[in-house]
Amino acid sequence: MNFCNQCGAKVDLRIPPGDLIARHVCDACGTIHYQNPRLVVGCVPEHEGRILLCRRAIEPRRGFWTVPAGFMENGETLQQAAARESKEEALADVEIGSLLTIVHVLHAQQVHVFFRAKLPIPEFAAGTESLEVELFRPGDIPWHDIAFPSTEYTLRRYLEDKAAGQEPHHFAEVDRRISR
């Protein structure tokens, strides 16, 4: 951040009075620009024991597989965001279920939230951000070509919990750069 998005003046990076963290401060209009983690929201859609994955058409990690997920928008709930991303990336109408994982992706300043989901009707296709979309039996999941650590963590917990007949939620942290 170099300029104030309110008045257009140059911003200064310093700790404001009463604060503990350096912020981009505008001396022209007084605005303090806070930067906070962003929410990425997705789900694991299942249809009769098979899991819907999307192969990414965009960077980062183009060509790798993931569950439908993306940045949460203003004015929607986490569940609505998860359903919207399934619609956009896989043209799939899903029913969002219980909370599955919350992964703190510290290096990316993101919090990833995933839900269990049902895909009642196996109708889907690649959205503009996907190269292809496919239902995978658990034994066929392409573990070596999964896009992100949070995706792999989420899929593994999903399958473990399903085998155990339980629906708990799980917290995890990822704190590293992803090699491409």
Added chain:
Amino acid sequence: MNFCNQCGAKVDLRIPPGDLIARHVCDACGTIHYQNPRLVVGCVPEHEGRILLCRRAIEPRRGFWTVPAGFMENGETLQQAAARESKEEALADVEIGSLLTIVHVLHAQQVHVFFRAKLPIPEFAAGTESLEVELFRPGDIPWHDIAFPSTEYTLRRYLEDKAAGQEPHHFAEVDRRISR
């Protein structure tokens, strides 16, 4: 948002190609400025059946009571954010427990996340953002002077769950302006 925080040029509000939502777009440097919900994180600290509340020294809702909570910072987990806010607002060292509530505060473009917490040692005092900090027996909680709907929702679920001997998590939505 009026200006690009990267290059300082005026931004234009429009739907970028391939998008579905209007964004602030900079035609000078090409940056698209996404705006996403912010996370507010807090906890319900308990010491021997009593709950720690803070009376707010800052707007919004100055003079009203709340549990320790505030905006999540980059580089921390939700649990670390909740503990930090207790330290800052109540000078209290808490042990963060299970996930209690997630409240979508749609009008404020915020997601509020609260955890159960223990206050092992009843040492606390007002931080700079609090007028006073106090331990309340459940029957003495000042329900008419609680700062925010998400706070009241969270406290009520906490007490109900405790009475039932369970620790589930709860989702809720708030979609209105708060009268002052």
